[in-house]
Amino acid sequence: MQKYFLGLKSTLPSMSPVDQSWPARPYLFLDGVHRELRRIFHLWRCKQYRSQFTQEKKVVYEEKLEASELFKDKKALYPSSVSQPFRGDYLEISKNPKYQKLHSAVEEKVLLADVVNKINRANGKGTARIFLLAKNSFVLDDQTGQVKASVPLPDLTSVSVSTQSDGFFALKLKEGSAAAVKGDFLLSSERLIEIITKLHRTGATAADREQLDVDISDEFLVQFKQDKVCVKFIQGSPKNGNSASCKRKNNRLLEVSVPATA
Structure with a gap:
């Protein structure tokens, strides 16, 4: 003995938790x-x-774990996000004088700040918007300091994304709420995984609202004013190189063409 x-x-193996070796x-x-x-x-x-781990590092790993639970083996975009750190404030909104007016309009701590594309309901084309996420709301700004939409998170009922490698996501709002007058939001971002993970976490930690539903499907409905429109994702050869492109096909259909993955 x-x-x-x-x-x-x-002959003990290394102290790395991922080391699978063990002496015979x-x-x-x-x-x-x-x-x-x-x-x-x-x-x-x-x-x-x-x-x-420091407390800050624990939060980073908790977010990465939550992203894995939400998207691993469900969303083709997920693997490319694993090695990318979640930075949150990509615009340094609290320090950059350019965004002073916008930062003062958000009274809470900003959890995420980044530029996204807001998809035009009429033709499917994208328009750049600043997306700000705070503890109790999210804001869309036109990059000049003018707030285009401010939505309380309790009015957000679910998020829909495709299974593919695109960055499109729909923020679905509670029917009858003030924020839902113009309908749901269809956005696009390379940082979709981080944005939705942080949205999901804010719902999970809030006592006054239910956890946000994340639906993953290549076909889902969005409400645009009085119309329900189907957003359908297809494999194709988009005009924008390796980027997914969106086009309004008719009154009831928005089609997103996603490059075929190897």
């Missing part, structure tokens, strides 16, 4: 003990690894 334990001590069992009668020691060692090194 002494020889076994000393030998195991000198030298004696048949120790098979059960050998497996149990492997389990205990792995739990211990995971605990040691977690103890190094």
Whole structure:
């Protein structure tokens, strides 16, 4: 037994929680003990690894875990987001004088600030908008400091995305709410995974509202004023190189053409 334990001590694998190696069992009668020691060692090194995290780093990993639970094996865009850190404020809105007016219009801490494309309901073309997410609302701004829409998060009922590698997402609003007068929002962003993950987390931590539903389908309905319009995703050869493109086909259909993945 002494020889076994000393030998195991000198051949233990690295402290990395993803290291799958484990020394071979030298004696048949120790098979059960050998497996149990492997389990205990792995739990211990995971605990040691977690103890190094600051509170900020824990939040980063919690967000990445939530993104995995929402999108892994469901959304083709997800794998490319795994290695990208979630930065939140991509515009440095609290420091940049250019956005001083916009920052003062949002009284809460900004959780995410980035430029997205708002899809025009009439023709499917995109228009650049600043998207701000705070604890209790999201804001769309026209980049001049003029707020185009300010939506309380309790009025947001669900988010719809496709299964493909595009960045299109629909923010669906509660019928009858003040924010829903013009209908739902159809947006596009390269950082879709981060935006929806943060939206989902704000709902999960709020006591006054239900958790946000995330629907993943290549065909879903959006409400544009009085009309229900189908957003349909197809494999195609978009005109914008490797980017997905959107086109209004008729009164009831918006078609998004997504490049075929290899």
